[in-house]
Amino acid sequence: MSVFKSGEQPPDWCELTRFEFVELTGQPRPITVTDQKQRLLVTRGSCRLANGKGAQVLSEGQFCDLEEASGPFAADAGDRTAQVIIFSGSWGTELGGCGIFELTPSTPAWVTGDPVSYPKSTNFDSHYHDCDEYWVIIEGAGTVVVGSRSFEVEAGDCVAIAMGHHHDLPQVWADVKGAYFETTLEGKKRFGHLWDYKHGPANPRRERV
Missing domain, CATH: 2.60.120.10 (Jelly Rolls)
Structure with missing residues (x-):
């Protein structure tokens, strides 16, 4: 087991290479897909995630996998506030919870x-x-x-x-x-x-x- 914070390097064996907290207030926040795999998880409030094909609203505890081909993405919380975590790394196709x-x-x-x-x-x-x-x-x-x-x-x-x-x-x-x-x-x-x-x-x- 290892414990690390956002911005710190995890051990080499980790499929998760980084994570980031994003606070959503006011204007939509661009979400750039820069890694092989990325997942956005809503940790507080509700988040509207939009791309060129449309938008979906995710509530606390819900997530969406971000694919570069479907981007660019933008996230906002409407007239409220929300928090999301963006996980980045190189995991497979059969995942747990x-x-x-x-x-x-x-x-x-x-x-x-x-x-x-x-x-x-x-x-x-x-x-x-x-x-x-x-x-x-x-x-x-x-x-x-x-x-x-x-x-x-x-x-x-x-x-x-x-x-x-x-x-x-x-x-x-x-x-x-x-x-x-x-x-x-x-x-x-x-x-x-x-x-x-x-x-x-x-x-x-x-x-x-």
């Missing part, structure tokens, strides 16, 4: 997931994926656990999690709102949260530095 999650401190109840030995104050579950996953912390702060490692994260951090590594968000110090993006499905290409006890042992990918 993408959206928004929120987490608050709570008294842990039993949750579907693999058992853990560390303290928890959330109902988030320990799980793994058949793909790499990226969490971008939009608001709040907490502790992320990946395998045997733990990191403190805050707004603006991107957590890069390699395929097959168990991960969890067991402690929240301020209510967390985050974006998640699961990139190319590999191996058995199962989607969603996977657990040792139900889906079989994870096969963690060795993270290349």
Whole structure:
């Protein structure tokens, strides 16, 4: 696992090469497609995404993949404000999920997931994926656990999690709102949260530095 911010270089193994927060206010904002793959995810409010062929309105949690052949693009929030994240990189065609999650401190109840030995104050579950996953912390702060490692994260951090590594968000110090993006499905290409006890042992990918 690695933690990096917008503008910082992620590890070489990451399919996500950069991300950018874009605040939408007033005039339409040009969105330039400069990478092999780009995805726009709405993280607050509603966004109108337009190109020469028309326009669509995306609400919080919805996303659109941006192709250079369909550009140029422009985004606006009408007479309100909105926020989007633009993910850029070189992922494949079969992908996992993408959206928004929120987490608050709570008294842990039993949750579907693999058992853990560390303290928890959330109902988030320990799980793994058949793909790499990226969490971008939009608001709040907490502790992320990946395998045997733990990191403190805050707004603006991107957590890069390699395929097959168990991960969890067991402690929240301020209510967390985050974006998640699961990139190319590999191996058995199962989607969603996977657990040792139900889906079989994870096969963690060795993270290349």
